[in-house]
Structure formats: structure tokens, C-alpha cells
Amino acid sequence: MSTSQITFLKGHGTENDFVIVPDPDNALDLPVSVVARLCDRRAGIGGDGLLHVVRSAAHPEARDMAEHAEWFMDYRNADGSVAEMCGNGVRVFARFLQRAGFVAEGDLAVATRGGVKRVHIAKDGDITVSMGRSVLPEDGVTVTVDGRSWEARNVNMGNPHAVVFVEDLAHAGELRSVPPFSPQSVYPAGVNIEFVADRGPRHVAMRVHERGSGETRSCGTGACAVAVAAARRDGVDPGRTGAPATYTVDLPGGTLVITEYPDGGIDMTGPAVIVAEGVIDPAWLETMTG
Numbered sequence: 001m002s003t004s005q006i007t008f009l010k011g012h013g014t015e016n017d018f019v020i021v022p023d024p025d026n027a028l029d030l031p032v033s034v035v036a037r038l039c040d041r042r043a044g045i046g047g048d049g050l051l052h053v054v055r056s057a058a059h060p061e062a063r064d065m066a067e068h069a070e071w072f073m074d075y076r077n078a079d080g081s082v083a084e085m086c087g088n089g090v091r092v093f094a095r096f097l098q099r100a101g102f103v104a105e106g107d108l109a110v111a112t113r114g115g116v117k118r119v120h121i122a123k124d125g126d127i128t129v130s131m132g133r134s135v136l137p138e139d140g141v142t143v144t145v146d147g148r149s150w151e152a153r154n155v156n157m158g159n160p161h162a163v164v165f166v167e168d169l170a171h172a173g174e175l176r177s178v179p180p181f182s183p184q185s186v187y188p189a190g191v192n193i194e195f196v197a198d199r200g201p202r203h204v205a206m207r208v209h210e211r212g213s214g215e216t217r218s219c220g221t222g223a224c225a226v227a228v229a230a231a232r233r234d235g236v237d238p239g240r241t242g243a244p245a246t247y248t249v250d251l252p253g254g255t256l257v258i259t260e261y262p263d264g265g266i267d268m269t270g271p272a273v274i275v276a277e278g279v280i281d282p283a284w285l286e287t288m289t290g
């Protein structure tokens with residue numbers, strides 16, 4: 001990593017918080033160890049993940065999307081691992097682009113490892129992301145916490161989710177480490193696990209254990225996975241009825257509104273906030289990069 005002045009911002013979407021590193025020309029090397037240190041809440045800046053903001057044309061993983069989306073969200077989990085998608089991250093990413101003057105209010109496209117996402121920045125401040133379609137693998141997965149086990153509904157939103165319905169969110173326990181799931185072979189690269197309880201008609205609450213980050217206060221892709229799993233459980237399928245279905249998903253850090261359309265497309269709407277801006281101390285970086 002170059003040790004010239006590197007700016008960062010801190011932002012969150014329903015309290016899923018991120019270190020944002022603007023690097024339009026992809027000049028920075030961000031190895032796993034540096035990302036993990038930046039996301040460390042005691043030794044670094046602190047965050048559930050890191051949003052590396054790069055022009056698509058400048059990033060080998062995004063070059064082929066550059067024609068459709070000028071900016072690429074190079075998303076990393078708090079442990080430095082790479083993920084395909086981050087729903088809250090895309091909203092915060094768009095808020096950063098707007099604040100920096102790179103885009104205006106209205107519509108834009110963001111490239112991610114999960115493909116190009118359409119984003120709408122509304123006048124009232126909330127941001128909507130068209131998250132694409134869900135895929136519902138049929139594999140059976142069992143999640144176990146504190147001696148209780150549940151069959152999970154697998155939902156892929158570009159990244160993998162295992163959704164379990166519980167009577168009480170407290171049944172999810174402390175979530176200090178990834179809850180055991182079996183068979184492990186279904187998710188060899190790990191999985192995000194959502195625990196869901198009903199709150200009312202088309203209204204649920206959830207907690208999440210994120211792959212690579214631990215328990216977080218919100219997960220956008222997770223909320224979409226939960227909305228789809230709850231809809232199918234409720235016998236609601238917009239593809240069959242031809243009517244959009246909206247679910248409200250409460251998370252510890254706020255509320256997300258998820259709408260699934262007859263063509264399978266899923267929109268997620270929620271807030272995105274930039275909290276601070278600063279400079280990473282080059283001397284501190286030196287201690288890690290040598």
C-alpha cells in the first residue's frame with residue numbers, strides 16, 4: 001500500500017458501518033491484513049466492512065462493466081475477505097459518490113462483483129437499490145444454536161444466505177462466532193445466517209451473523225433474502241400472482257423496505273449516512289506494510 005496521504009470516510013446504512021476508501025484510479029494495494037486492521041474497532045477505524053471506491057475501468061474485476069457503471073464497489077468484509085455483494089454498502093457507496101459530487105441525486109449504476117446494480121437517490125434522502133433476482137437453492141441446511149436446530153431456507157442474493165425462522169430472536173444466542181451449520185459442504189466458502197421472527201402481516205424482524213464480519217446490526221442482502229424466504233413461506237410469489245409484494249424488515253440498526261416484483265426483481269430501500277471524513281496516518285500504515 002502506498003504511504004502517501006490516504007483519505008477515508010466512515011458511513012453506515014441502518015448501522016451496518018463501513019470504512020470508505022476513495023481510490024478512483026485503483027492506485028492502492030489493500031491486502032487482507034490492512035483491510036482487517038482498518039476495520040478493527042480498537043486498533044483501527046472500525047467497521048463491518050470496507051468500501052474501496054474505484055472507477056470500473058481501473059479495476060480488473062470491473063473493466064467489463066465500465067460501459068454500464070462508471071464506479072466499482074470493491075467490497076471487503078471486516079476480516080479482509082472479499083464478498084460478491086453488500087446491499088447496505090451499495091447505498092452508502094452511492095451516498096459517498098453524491099456527497100463527493102461524482103454523481104447527482106437521481107439514478108445511477110454501481111458495478112459490484114454481483115453485477116451492475118441500479119440505484120436511485122431520492123430527494124427525501126433514502127436510497128433504493130435494484131438488487132436483482134434471488135436464487136433459491138434446494139439444498140437442506142440445518143443451523144444449530146444453544147441446542148436448538150432449524151432447517152434453513154437457502155437464498156442467494158449474489159452472496160449466500162441461510163434463513164431460519166425462530167419464535168424469539170433471543171434464540172439466536174450470543175452469535176459470537178458463526179453458528180454451526182450442516183452439512184458444511186453446501187457452503188464451502190461460508191454463509192451469512194439470518195434469524196427471523198414475525199412482527200405482523202408482511203412484517204418481520206431479524207438478526208444476522210455475517211460471513212467475515214460477525215453479528216452486525218443490519219445486512220441489506222440478508223434483508224432481501226429474509227423477505228423472499230418469508231414471502232414463499234407465506235405463499236406469496238409475485239411471479240405467480242403478477243402483483244408486487246412488499247415486506248418491512250426490522251433490524252437492530254433500523255428498518256429496510258423490500259419489494260419483490262413479478263419479474264423477480266427485488267428493490268431495497270433504506271437510509272445511508274456519511275458520518276466522518278479523515279486521513280489515515282501514514283506512519284501507522286508503515287507499521288503494517290513495512
Ligand SMILES: N[C@@H](CCC[C@H](N)C(=O)O)C(=O)O
Nearest residue numbers: 083086087088159219220221
Ligand atoms: N452487510 C452486507 C453483506 C456483506 C457481505 C457478507 N458478509 C458476505 O460475506 O456475503 C449487506 O448489507 O448486504
